[in-house]
Amino acid sequence: MNNITVKKLIEKIEGEAELDFTFNQGEIEDVKINFGFYRGIEEILRGHDAWDALVITPRVCGICNHAHLLAAVRAIENGYENSGLKVNLTSKAKAIREFTLSCELIQNHIKWLYMTIFPHFEKFVGAVSEENYAMKATYLASTITKALAVFSGQWPHASYAIPGGVTCDPTHLDVMQAQSLVDESIKFFEEVVIGLSIDDYLAMESVSSFDKIQGDFGKLLRLMIVNDMGNKGYSHDRFIVFGESVLSKPGRSIITNVTNVDISCVIENEQKGTVSKAVTYKDKFYEVGPLARGMVAKTPIVRSLHKRFKDSVLSRVFARIHEVALLLDYSKSLLNKLQLDEPSCVLKSDVRLTDFDGIGTVEAARGSLIHKTTVRDGVITNYDIITPTQWNLGNSKAVDQGIAIEAMIGSSSIEEATFIFRTFDVCSVCTTQ
Amino acid sequence: MASQNKPKLLWLQSITCNGNTHSFLNHPDLFFILSHFEVVHHPVLDSSYSMEDVIAGIVPCDILILEGSFQEEGFLKSGVEVSSIIKHYANKAKHIISVGTCATFGGIFKQKNPEAISGFCFNAEEKTERYNAYASKLISLPGCPMHPKWLSYVLLMISGKKDIPIDNLHRPVELYGYTVHMGCTRNEYFEWKIDTKTFGLKEGCLFYETGCRGPYTRGSCNKILWNDINSKTRAGTPCFGCTEPNYPQESFFETKTNMGIPDKMPLGVSKRAYLTLTSVAKSFTIKRFSERLMEYDK
Ligand code: SF4
Ligand code: SF4
Numbered sequence: 001m002n003n004i005t006v007k008k009l010i011e012k013i014e015g016e017a018e019l020d021f022t023f024n025q026g027e028i029e030d031v032k033i034n035f036g037f038y039r040g041i042e043e044i045l046r047g048h049d050a051w052d053a054l055v056i057t058p059r060v061c062g063i064c065n066h067a068h069l070l071a072a073v074r075a076i077e078n079g080y081e082n083s084g085l086k087v088n089l090t091s092k093a094k095a096i097r098e099f100t101l102s103c104e105l106i107q108n109h110i111k112w113l114y115m116t117i118f119p120h121f122e123k124f125v126g127a128v129s130e131e132n133y134a135m136k137a138t139y140l141a142s143t144i145t146k147a148l149a150v151f152s153g154q155w156p157h158a159s160y161a162i163p164g165g166v167t168c169d170p171t172h173l174d175v176m177q178a179q180s181l182v183d184e185s186i187k188f189f190e191e192v193v194i195g196l197s198i199d200d201y202l203a204m205e206s207v208s209s210f211d212k213i214q215g216d217f218g219k220l221l222r223l224m225i226v227n228d229m230g231n232k233g234y235s236h237d238r239f240i241v242f243g244e245s246v247l248s249k250p251g252r253s254i255i256t257n258v259t260n261v262d263i264s265c266v267i268e269n270e271q272k273g274t275v276s277k278a279v280t281y282k283d284k285f286y287e288v289g290p291l292a293r294g295m296v297a298k299t300p301i302v303r304s305l306h307k308r309f310k311d312s313v314l315s316r317v318f319a320r321i322h323e324v325a326l327l328l329d330y331s332k333s334l335l336n337k338l339q340l341d342e343p344s345c346v347l348k349s350d351v352r353l354t355d356f357d358g359i360g361t362v363e364a365a366r367g368s369l370i371h372k373t374t375v376r377d378g379v380i381t382n383y384d385i386i387t388p389t390q391w392n393l394g395n396s397k398a399v400d401q402g403i404a405i406e407a408m409i410g411s412s413s414i415e416e417a418t419f420i421f422r423t424f425d426v427c428s429v430c431t432t433q
Numbered sequence: 434m435a436s437q438n439k440p441k442l443l444w445l446q447s448i449t450c451n452g453n454t455h456s457f458l459n460h461p462d463l464f465f466i467l468s469h470f471e472v473v474h475h476p477v478l479d480s481s482y483s484m485e486d487v488i489a490g491i492v493p494c495d496i497l498i499l500e501g502s503f504q505e506e507g508f509l510k511s512g513v514e515v516s517s518i519i520k521h522y523a524n525k526a527k528h529i530i531s532v533g534t535c536a537t538f539g540g541i542f543k544q545k546n547p548e549a550i551s552g553f554c555f556n557a558e559e560k561t562e563r564y565n566a567y568a569s570k571l572i573s574l575p576g577c578p579m580h581p582k583w584l585s586y587v588l589l590m591i592s593g594k595k596d597i598p599i600d601n602l603h604r605p606v607e608l609y610g611y612t613v614h615m616g617c618t619r620n621e622y623f624e625w626k627i628d629t630k631t632f633g634l635k636e637g638c639l640f641y642e643t644g645c646r647g648p649y650t651r652g653s654c655n656k657i658l659w660n661d662i663n664s665k666t667r668a669g670t671p672c673f674g675c676t677e678p679n680y681p682q683e684s685f686f687e688t689k690t691n692m693g694i695p696d697k698m699p700l701g702v703s704k705r706a707y708l709t710l711t712s713v714a715k716s717f718t719i720k721r722f723s724e725r726l727m728e729y730d731k
Contacts, residue, residue: 009511011484012477014451016510037508039448040545049684055673056681059541059577062452093633111458115477134478135464142459146660153668154659155459156452157578160670162632162686167669169635171727177662341729344633344669349643349686429450 003029008414010421013116014063015428017393019421021414028411033393033404035276035432042433045383050076050352050375053383054159057371060385061430063111065156066104066148067364068385070097071371073161079358079373080163085351092342093165096151098246099178099334101362102327103148104155106185107141108365109290109324112425113193117317118220124419125227136216140188147181147331150174164347172340179335186328193217194325201325205300207308217321224317230309233407233420236400237311239292240281240391242266242370243363246330247323248297250361252286256303258296263359263370268386271395276431278394278402279386287311287403288367288391289425291319313407316423354378364388366425387430440495440592442470443522445487447515448508448542448550449501451476452578453533459660460581469592470496488513490521496591497526498584502535502542503553503561519553523567528591529553530572532584537575537602538678555602558678573603577675582657583608602678604651609676612700614647616655617666623648626714627722632669636726639671641695644686646674648699 003024010017015035022030041060045053053072058065077087114137122128145155151168152158160167168174186198194201195214204212213221224230240252242263251258261281268277278285286292291311294302302322305315353375360371367388374382394402401409404424411417446454454476460466472480473494474487482492488511499519508515523529531553534540538558539551551557554564554571564571574583587605590597598606614623622629622638629637639645647655650672654664665672673685689696698707 009484009488015446015476016484018511037448039450039542041541044541044544049687051686052681052684055685056541059450059452062450062455062578065450065452111477119479132464138458138463142461142660145459146662149660149663149668151668153663153665153670154654156455157675158665158668158670159673159685160665160668165633167632169633169669171635345631349630349632 006414008418010418010426013422013426013428014061014430017426017428019418021417026412028409028417030396031405031408031417033395033402035428038432039429040433042383042385045380048380050373050378050380051162053371053373053380054162057385058157058159060387060433061427062156063108063427064104064364064366064369064430066100066152066158067362067369068371069159069161070101071360071362071369072373073163074360074362075358075371075373076163076356076360077358078360079356079375080353082358083353083356085353087164088346089165090339090342090344090346092339093344093346095334095338096166096168096170096344097161099331100148100152102331102334103144105365106144106324106327106331108425109320110140110193111137113137113217113220113321116422116425118216120419120422121220121223124415125223127223136192140185143181143188144185147178147185150178150181162345164351165343165345167345169344170340175335175338175340179332182328182332182335186332189324189328191215193321198325198329202329206304207301221314221318224314229313229317230315231312232411232416233311233313233316233423235287235311235403235407236285238284238286239295240286240288240368241292241296241363242368243361245293245363247290247326247363248293251296252281253292253295256295256306258298263361266370266386268390269397276390276393278397279390280394280397280400283399285394285400285403286391288388289320290323291316292367293363294319294322313420313423320425352378366427366430367391385433387427387433389424389427389431392424393426393431439469439471441473441493442467442475442496442498443473443487443492443494443526444475444498444500445519445522446476447499447501447503447519447536449533449535451500453500456578457532457581457584460585461661462585466585466588469589476500485511488518490518492522494522494525496528496530496588497522499529499531499536499553500533502539502550504546504550507549520563523553526570528570528572529567530574530584530587532574532579534575534577534675534677534680537573538680540577541681544681555678558602568603571603572597572599572605574608575604575676575678576652577680580654580657580659583653608653608657609651611651611653611656612648613650613652613654613664613666613672614699617647617664619666622722624714625717625719625722626711629669634669636722639666639669640688642688642690643671644673644684644688645671646677646697647672649697650674650677651700652676
């Protein structure tokens, strides 16, 4: 047999990964994904006070820390409910939490567009421009995280969501500050990213109106179509969503057929040669993330794109940037409706249950994030974190290829395959916790 | 461009969450600050050398920024011990900046294996065996994560060839001379010993019952605001003491007390001074502090 294996270190993702590519007659036949180092957050949590998860789990990841905070707080609230204490959040607390999470997704997606996709795609297709993409990325990301910090105190690594609500008590002045930061972000998005008004953009329902998209996103889409990215990177066309959000309800989509999900069918398995665990649903790999949310929610433009280009690189990239528009629009409406006279937190600070089991799910930037906590005598006895990247980046099993691996198989070059890999918005720190 | 003459900046990650990287990307003057340097390698920003070059040891380096906890053996990149990569560049560099509590003292990830994992030059408050070799060029910027402006201060001081005054743990005094308590909007409640009791209110201090470590934590979070706009305590979240050598401790949202008295006193304050002041403060009932700061429907 003339199989050759080539090792490649992938950097400038969140952390690093090592890929082993196996070629057969010039085509990639198999890939192994290795992540280096297990940091052991789940073990660190054992023996800590139940609420300490609100401080420690955000340190799983510097770019999606807020999603971890919200998964952690939901796990405790769910545990309280399972033990008989119903937590009825005020609409204000709910809206503030959704707002801050939306901001985090926006900063993530925009950094990914400008710092991962643009530079690497241009390099890959040999069309390198002199643009300072990182400046665009950090401008929008720091503006929107400032709006986030109005409520959370800081970003990264805030712990302002607590069982029963949020710790902040904003005034109209605070809300106004956040509003103008969101408006500034929308303006930048319209002028620089999409080159048309966000309302016109959101009114588009089909691929046939793609020509209207201008700006950097328009430029990228055209460059991708010319380079056949609508035909590259197909995976299993199976998608799953566990968290409830404005972007999607929970569910799974196979080809285009959407059905319900049951979280008890999720299984984590150890994998050889890497410290990350693979995750399956009823023994099959599913893709999570923006494309999954678009497919499960049946977002018209995502569906229209999928009809033509299936689960290709193009669809995957489009779905993520499309979320920026949806979330900017949504965060604006959240602030407009905020009821400041409602309580921020409905539980007194000394209300603490000591024995409970809870599950918290959140739609993070990269997909569904699940936290499970077991608390006895006020102390965490077990904590389980399943991150989005574990779904997308798991290694193949006998019956099924991993999601990203399936997408890379068939590529004729390492450059192409690593670019496909990057379209999954890889995060090694989350994968290895 | 005269980039050859600019100091060469190498940002190296060890056991980390990337939080300091993302914290620094929020700096409003990021590209102005970086324009003083040649970024030879950075975890996400475009840079002149690849990670493979870094691992091969061929990258020039004047300023080494270290992010993440240190482990002598068992943490590899491309089959090479990260500890040896760090030491290689630490020997070359003229300045070493440890960003974040992990790189400085060990931080959160130290908890996984406290025997083997530490900061680069400190293990919590203790000096590691590497300390002597690098002390003359070491600046510590603890914080989980560090504040972007703390790093820009150090970088611009270095590029301006100015000396950076530091304390015994190598923290710049201009940044860590403050306690987090200084500048908090809840100071009046602290003075009169009134805890917020319920989270989600702008009134009340978080020191007495709800876990705030601001009065004994060094850091300028309430002087140099986060994201230029806010801080934990202003947003009603207790300070967790994330800049301190012994971070993280237990029970972040509760104050450990002994017969009603907080176990840990504000920095430099004796129990006697504290108790004297408390009994005076508590002997008065001040109406304003039992009311909301602002009433909307009067
Ligand atoms: S909340 Fe913390 S930082 Fe603020 S006044 Fe009270 S003790 Fe000081
Ligand atoms: S307020 Fe305290 S916990 Fe928060 S960043 Fe500052 S030192 Fe760290």
